[in-house]
Amino acid sequence: MKKLVVLGGGESGVGTAILGKKEGFDVFVSDKGVITEKYKEVLRNFEIEWEEQKHTEAKVLEADVVMKSPGIPDTVALVKRLREREIPVISEIEFAANHTSAMFIGITGSNGKTTTTMLTHHILKQGGLNVNMAGNIGDSFAKQVAENDAPYYVLELSSFQLDGIKDFVPHIAILTNITPDHLDRYDYKFENYIASKFRIVMNQNEDDYFIYDADDEVITQYIKKNPIRSRLLPFSLTKKIENGAYLEDNNIKIIIDNNEIIMPTTDLSLKGNHNVKNAMAAATVSQLLKIRKTTIRECLENFHGVEHRLESVLKINNVQYINDSKATNVNATFYALDAMKSATVWIVGGVDKGNDYTELFPLVNEKVKAIICLGVDNSKIINAFGNCVDNIVETQSMKEAVNMAYKIAERNESVLLSPACASFDLFKNYEERGRQFKEAVREL
Incomplete structure (x- = not known):
């Protein structure tokens, strides 16, 4: 029986433990802090072994695979030791993706990813797809794969989650923007953080899609120097785009292989230029997945946004x-x-x-x-x-x-x-x- 060690007993850790147990792993959860009562209850119910306020190194190093919660930096001594022994250290995203045959829409960026994730999920759901939402938002991705798997997932992905992927590949990837953030985790080097965000496309091929902000200098410069294999579908507020989305006379226009959708920005329920971009990204995904144009328009008109965001x-x-x-x-x-x-x-x-x-x-x-x-x-x-x-x-x-x-x-x-x-x-x-x-x- 393969041994799965989970570092961190929060939402992603406990979700991974549940999925690991279901898939026949011998699971051990270890948290340096205190595990909340809610999660202890779940671990007891599933008869999963756990410890808190310490990492028993001998037990952790017995692992065949380790799932590390996104909050734990790669620089921690225990993580370094695992790497020295060539024990794979992965994120919940990587682990869960290996146990479902679903199609993934992966969304990352310094800002706008939560709104874009929720808006995309809203449109796809209203359009009749059986779709779950997870990642950096809501219930754990792994737990959903274990308990109510779906054919589609919209995943909000932080740079920390992307740092822990090896084979994970979203069929559609979105990069909303890149501005300096979390530099304390990237040796204060902006280029390390940029590379981290671009891991979202590293396993994509010609059959996959990459939707990104063509007005973002950091993104466009990176793409010039690092060719991307997937099909590019940029969005822009300032320039005309042949394949992708752009703004013309206060109308959003989305064109994919000569198939066009037009939507007045005045009808958007969310205000501000950044939300025009979020709407472009979500609508481009919906267009790729053949959601009816009227459904896309209605959803952009009635979506109420994210709590604590404008x-x-x-x-x-x-x-x-x-x-x-x-x-x-x-x-x-x-x-x-x-x-x-x-x-x-x-x-x-x-x-x-x-x-x-x-x-x-x-x-x-x-x-x-x-x-x-x-x-x-x-x-x-x-x-x-x-x-x-x-x-x-x-x-x-x-x-x-x-x-x-x-x-x-x-x-x-x-x-x-x-x-x-x-x-x-x-x-x-x-x-x-x-x-x-x-x-x-x-x-x-």
Whole structure:
């Protein structure tokens, strides 16, 4: 019996353990932290052996294959030891993909991947396909393969998940954009992070498709130097595309092998240029999979978006409150500010991941009337924007930040939470940060 060791007892780890057990592996789950009660219960029910608050090295090194959770860096001593012994260390994506014959639509990028994943899944489902959604979102991919496998999967893939693939190949791959993010995991080298994202196409061939943003310099430069075997279907807001998607007179046009679909951007339920791109990517997939054009149009008109991503919360005294807590990097906040149509009170701050704020200066000059800092250390934000905005306030809690915004914002203006930073200094994660924002707004 082959031995599967799972490092990390979270969603992806426990899902992999369930699938491993079903496929006849001898499974052992090891977590350096504490495994939550919910997951312990599952492991007990499936009679899977586990340990917490330690990795027993002797047991881990007995593995035939190791599934490593995406949160564990490759630089950890135990992972290095496994590699020295040539024991395969893979991600949940690689493991689960080996146990299903489904077709995969894989979506990665620094920003926009969650919206694009949910939108693609929404259209395919409404179009009548039996399709699951997994990866960096929702229930574990491996668990779904074990318990309710489907012929199609839309997978949101982080760079960490792609680092752990060997043979995984999506029939359709989407790369939404690449901007510097998570550089602390890539030796602070942007090129390492870029290469990681492009692993999504490494096993594709001429029968597969690669959908990408042709306006993204980083992507187009990489493609020039590194030929890609699959069929390229770019999308663009600025240039005309022969095979792919582009914008013409406020209409999205998608052309694949002379088959055309046209959709006015005014009908899109999600606002902002970045969402036009997300819609292009999702609609291109749907066109490839022969979803009816009317279904694609209806779905783009009625899709409500992702929680914590430019989410309209409430209008109070004619001031619109918007929750964009999912903006954990500068580029995501750029999109949010770009989508603002009125003077904005901007709530920003948290754990800085080596941010360079210069690209935000033009938008801040044009749209932001006051900045409310929400972080333990706000000095970098104050230094960056001191010359752009007269009114910069520091706060220590979400309630205080929202109350301050309420005092500053006037009729027909907006209050935008778009932190551009990670949340770990004051909150558990960006979801908790967004929920606290919504609660504080509702209490006004």
